[in-house]
Amino acid sequence: MTDREKRRLEKILYYILGRRPDEFGLFLEDGYAKLKDLLKALNETEGYKDIRLKKLRDFFLIFKPERFEFLEEQNLVRVRQEFASPEIYKTSFVEDLPSFLYTPVKPRAWIRVSEEGLVAQRALLTPDEELATRLAKRRGALVIRVDTQKALAEGAIFERYLEKLYLASWIPASALKGPVVDEAFKARYTPKPKEKEPETPLTMAETILPEEPLAYRKITRGRKKEPAWKKTRRKLRRR
Numbered sequence: 001m002t003d004r005e006k007r008r009l010e011k012i013l014y015y016i017l018g019r020r021p022d023e024f025g026l027f028l029e030d031g032y033a034k035l036k037d038l039l040k041a042l043n044e045t046e047g048y049k050d051i052r053l054k055k056l057r058d059f060f061l062i063f064k065p066e067r068f069e070f071l072e073e074q075n076l077v078r079v080r081q082e083f084a085s086p087e088i089y090k091t092s093f094v095e096d097l098p099s100f101l102y103t104p105v106k107p108r109a110w111i112r113v114s115e116e117g118l119v120a121q122r123a124l125l126t127p128d129e130e131l132a133t134r135l136a137k138r139r140g141a142l143v144i145r146v147d148t149q150k151a152l153a154e155g156a157i158f159e160r161y162l163e164k165l166y167l168a169s170w171i172p173a174s175a176l177k178g179p180v181v182d183e184a185f186k187a188r189y190t191p192k193p194k195e196k197e198p199e200t201p202l203t204m205a206e207t208i209l210p211e212e213p214l215a216y217r218k219i220t221r222g223r224k225k226e227p228a229w230k231k232t233r234r235k236l237r238r239r
Contacts, residue, residue, distance in 0.1 A: 001059070010065050012048065016041060018067070018079035021088060022162035025135045027124060028088055031078035038077060040138045091159040091167060097148040101125040101166055102132035104141035105178065107189040113144075114181045117173040125158075125166040144178040151175035 001009075016038065021028050024041035039056055042048045060070035060077060067083040070076075078084070103125040105113055125146060126132050136143045148158070151171050159167040179185060 001055070001063075006059070006063060009048075009051075009059060010067075012042070012045065013038075014067060014079060014083075017077065018084040018088070020162065022164040023131075025124065025126070025131055025138075025165070027122065027161055027165060027167065028078065031081060031084060031089060032071075032076040033078065035075040035077055037138075044134055087162060091161050094158055094160045094166075095152060097152070097158060097166070098127040099148060101127055101146040101148055102129055103144050103146060103171075104132065104136035104139050105144045106139060106141045107185075108191065110142055110144070110178055111181055111186060111189060113173070114176065114178060115173055118144075118168075118171040118176065120169060123168050123171070125168060126164050127166075128164055131164060142178055144176055146171055147175045147177065 016024050016026065017028065017031075017033060021033065024044075026033050026037060026041055035053065035056060039051065039053055042051055042056070057072075057075075059065075060068060061072065064070075067079055069078050069080050081089075103118070103123055105118065124135065126135070129143070132143050135141070151158075151168075154172040154174065156168060156171050156175070161167060
């Protein structure tokens with residue numbers, strides 16, 4: 001990697017992790033992003049689509065940029081707190097919401113979520129449909145629309161993260177709008193039960209009943225026990 005490439009990569013990474021992670025669909029827990037999530041966001045950015053995981057790891061391991069902190073074993077990275085915007089560590093509870101938010105839900109999960117509602121440790125939502133589409137593509141998910149007023153009326157709670165992201169742990173099914181879950185949808189996305197492998201018929205040798213266990217016999221280490229008549233004959237000769 002040339003010095004110019006290194007400076008260019010450091011600049012975009014600093015912007016993503018230290019200034020506006022929300023623009024890239026990233027919520028930073030204590031300022032950290034998973035390296036794989038960071039890579040997916042980076043690969044969506046023009047000029048960085050050829051970056052691979054090894055190259056990104058090597059950037060932090062070899063060059064050790066001063067403004068970054070990389071936890072190698074956990075594959076977590078962040079901009080050091082003294083260099084980052086304090087806003088990336090904050091969320092705020094809000095009720096003044098856009099009419100609609102969008103969130104990614106995997107098709108298999110949507111079968112249940114469409115009936116029971118969305119329950120998650122921290123679901124990411126955004127008013128930006130283009131960003132929602134990118135998030136869904138990363139996860140192989142559907143874009144589900146959330147009617148925020150219906151959700152608020154039923155007790156849902158939302159937090160705002162910077163400008164483009166919202167967080168929620170529960171959203172009622174009545175506030176969610178996505179593909180119709182009909183029989184065709186279920187047939188396409190419901191996991192099929194694994195087929196049992198056919199049992200192999202037993203061979204003739206395997207069907208023979210096992211022999212009864214042999215009676216206990218003293219171990220002679222290869223020596224045969226001498227018959228009693230030989231012992232008697234030997235005694236007679238000695239007389």
